[in-house]
Amino acid sequence: MADVTVVGQGIFLRGSIRGEGDVEIRGRIEGDIEVGGEVTIADGALVNADVTARRIVVRGAVAGNLTGEDGVRLEQGARVVGDLRGATIGVSEGALVRGNVQSGNAAGAERTRARTASAREAKPVARAAEARKPVAAPAPAAAAKGNGLPRRTATAAEERTGPPPPVVPALKKGARAALRKRSR
Amino acid sequence: MANTVIAQGITIEGELTSEEDVVIQGTLRGKLVSKDTVNVESGAIVEADIAASSLSVGGHVTGNVTASDRVDLMPGARLIGDVKASRLTIADGASFKGNVDMDV
Amino acid sequence: MARASSSTSHGGSAILGKGAQIRGRIAGDGDLRVEGAIAGDVALRGDLFVSDGAEVTADVEAKSVVVEGVIEGDIAATDTVSIRASARVSGAIKGSSVSIEEGASIQGRIDADFELPPELIGKAGR
Numbered sequence: 001m002a003d004v005t006v007v008g009q010g011i012f013l014r015g016s017i018r019g020e021g022d023v024e025i026r027g028r029i030e031g032d033i034e035v036g037g038e039v040t041i042a043d044g045a046l047v048n049a050d051v052t053a054r055r056i057v058v059r060g061a062v063a064g065n066l067t068g069e070d071g072v073r074l075e076q077g078a079r080v081v082g083d084l085r086g087a088t089i090g091v092s093e094g095a096l097v098r099g100n101v102q103s104g105n106a107a108g109a110e111r112t113r114a115r116t117a118s119a120r121e122a123k124p125v126a127r128a129a130e131a132r133k134p135v136a137a138p139a140p141a142a143a144a145k146g147n148g149l150p151r152r153t154a155t156a157a158e159e160r161t162g163p164p165p166p167v168v169p170a171l172k173k174g175a176r177a178a179l180r181k182r183s184r
Numbered sequence: 185m186a187n188t189v190i191a192q193g194i195t196i197e198g199e200l201t202s203e204e205d206v207v208i209q210g211t212l213r214g215k216l217v218s219k220d221t222v223n224v225e226s227g228a229i230v231e232a233d234i235a236a237s238s239l240s241v242g243g244h245v246t247g248n249v250t251a252s253d254r255v256d257l258m259p260g261a262r263l264i265g266d267v268k269a270s271r272l273t274i275a276d277g278a279s280f281k282g283n284v285d286m287d288v
Numbered sequence: 289m290a291r292a293s294s295s296t297s298h299g300g301s302a303i304l305g306k307g308a309q310i311r312g313r314i315a316g317d318g319d320l321r322v323e324g325a326i327a328g329d330v331a332l333r334g335d336l337f338v339s340d341g342a343e344v345t346a347d348v349e350a351k352s353v354v355v356e357g358v359i360e361g362d363i364a365a366t367d368t369v370s371i372r373a374s375a376r377v378s379g380a381i382k383g384s385s386v387s388i389e390e391g392a393s394i395q396g397r398i399d400a401d402f403e404l405p406p407e408l409i410g411k412a413g414r
Contacts, residue, residue, distance in 0.1 A: 005194045008187035008204050015198010015214055021191050028407065031198055046407050063408040071390060079404055090390035093368070096400040097386070103394045 009044060023053075025060070032064075039068075043077050056086070058095070065099075192227060206236075208243070226260055233265075241278075248282075301334075306341065320350075322357070335367075340374045353383065 004022045007013060011027035022037040028046040033039060039053040045060030056068035058078040066072050068086035076094035083100040084091075091097060187204045190196055194210040202218040208228045215232050216222060222236040228243035238253040241261040249255055251269040259277030266283040274280055300318040304310060308324035319334035325343040330336065336350035342357035352367040355375040362380040363369055369383035373391030380397045388394060403409065 003191055004189075005191040005210070006187065006189050008202070010203030010219075011188050011206075012201045013196065013198055015196060015200070017194060017196055019194035019210065021193040023194065027188075035194065046405060048408050061405050061408055063404055073390065079402060081404055081408075088390040089388055089392070089394055091386060091388040091398070093385055093387040095387075096402045097398050098400055098402070100397050101381075101388075101394045103392065 041078075050082070190228075224261075226258070239269075304342075336365075338375075340372075347379070 004024055005017070007017075007023070007025045007027050007029065009026040013027070013029050013031065015031045017023060017029070017031075017033045018035065020036040022039070023033065023035050024040045024042060025033075025045045025047060026042045030048045032049045032051075033047075034052045036054060038055040038057070039051055041047055041051075041056070041058045041060045041062060043059040047060065047062045047064060049062075050064045050067070051062070052067045054068065055070045056066050056072045058066065058072075058074045058080060060077070061079040063081050065083040066080065066085070070086065071088040071090070072084045072086040073090040073092075074080060074084070074095035074097055075092045078092075078095040078097070080095075080097045081099060083102070084097065085102045087104060089101055089103040091101075188202060189207045190210045190212060192209045195213070196211070197213045199215045200206070200212065200217070202216075202220065204218075205220045205223070206216065206218050207223045207225060208230060209225045211229045211231075213231045216230070216234045216236075218234075218236040220236070221238050221240070222234055223240045224230050224234075224243045224245055226242040230243065230245045231247060232245075233247040234245065234249045236249075236251050238255070239249055239251045240256045240258065241249075241263055242258040243260075244262045246264045248265045249263070249267050249269070253269070254271035254273070255267050255269040256272075257263055257274045257278035257280060259275045261275070261278040261280075263278070263280045264282060266285070267280075268285045270286055272284060272286060301321070302316065302318060303321045304324045304326065306323045309327075310325070311327045313329040313331070314320065314326065315329075315331045317333045319337070320330070320332055321337045321339065322342045322344055323339045325345075327345045330344065330346050330348040330350070332348075332350040334350065335352045336348055336354070338344050338353075338355045338357045338359055340356040344357070344359045345361060346359075347361040347364070348359065349364045351365065352369070353363050353365045354370045354372070355363075355377055356372045357374070358376045360378050363377070363382065364380075365383035367384050369381055369386045371377055371381075371386075371388045371392045371394065373389040375389075376393040378395040380399065382399050386398050386400060
């Protein structure tokens with residue numbers, strides 16, 4: 001009995017794929033995919049769907065957001081327009097993507113922002129002098145310069161994951177002292 | 185050898201159109217049109233009209249089925265719906281409730 | 289810094305060592321290897337290498353960019369961008385090709401220039 005669901009190259013599904021187990025997509029899907037296992041989008045597959053799975057590996061074309069709890073990997077030949085979210089994100093040379101990218105779970109992202117915030121507090125920087133949230137800092141600067149670099153849409157991603165972190169993150173007892181010691 | 189297998193544990197909802205053989209071991213709700221064969225294995229649940237070249241049912245199907253060639257209901261199969269096929273076999277132990285049109 | 293007059297001129301190669309900090313705008317024709325910290329702006333004609341332990345809080349422009357440390361800012365490369373597993377990047381990333389090693393901490397946006405197959409065009413709406 002097969003454990004892997006295979007949606008063959010000659011298939012066109014307009015609808016959803018849900019459940020437990022691994023899924024390999026070689027054909028065409030319009031809809032959405034949410035499974036508990038690993039989703040592989042093979043070379044030649046055409047996926048117009050958001051994909052949520054434990055792990056996602058892409059070698060085909062996707063118009064949709066990819067959320068892989070354990071990770072998302074785009075391999076050579078992958079063409080993705082959509083956001084990538086996962087504990088780890090891998091993009092091979094030869095894989096093309098257009099979208100927001102966020103690695104680590106939400107808690108990890110908060111930790112990263114808190115760490116960066118305290119590190120910047122320790123090293124006074126011209127930019128940090130203006131009271132701003134740490135991660136949002138580059139965007140206003142880029143806009144002010146008008147250097148043609150794409151505007152960061154990470155703030156949209158931040159809003160999606162929850163309220164933005166306070167400039168001074170709420171720290172556990174003793175953590176502030178530990179951070180001060182570390183950043184010295 | 186089937187190229188497409190919907191494994192147990194997976195539920196597909198929607199319209200499935202296939203140019204190749206399809207094996208269903210999981211759940212399908214909606215509509216299935218295959219240019220080739222469809223095999224609904226024991227344990228599978230299909231709530232959909234099925235059109236195929238030939239259809240073999242070992243699981244549960246609720247829907248009308250049309251085959252250009254044949255429809256075979258295996259022991260343990262359960263089909264509730266109309267059948268349109270030029271050939272039909274209903275094995276001992278299969279359940280069937282519906283109309284049959286063999287004038288294809 | 290000596291400058292060659294050819295179109296692929298390299299002004300030379302510079303290293304910002306560990307423990308060194310620069311605040312301000314860095315512009316140059318050559319390559320730059322950052323092991324320390326930069327806060328400001330980086331615009332190079334050559335390649336940028338940010339080593340593990342380095343902290344760049346700046347928008348960077350370069351030919352190719354390899355990141356093993358931290359970049360907080362947008363990355364714009366005319367050539368390739370390689371983000372290694374030890375890197376931490378937050379910002380927009382643009383390059384002829386962008387690769388990210390699993391393990392890297394990324395929060396940002398990648399914008400590659402390509403078209404999806406016709407069956408998927410017009411569906412993305414992004």
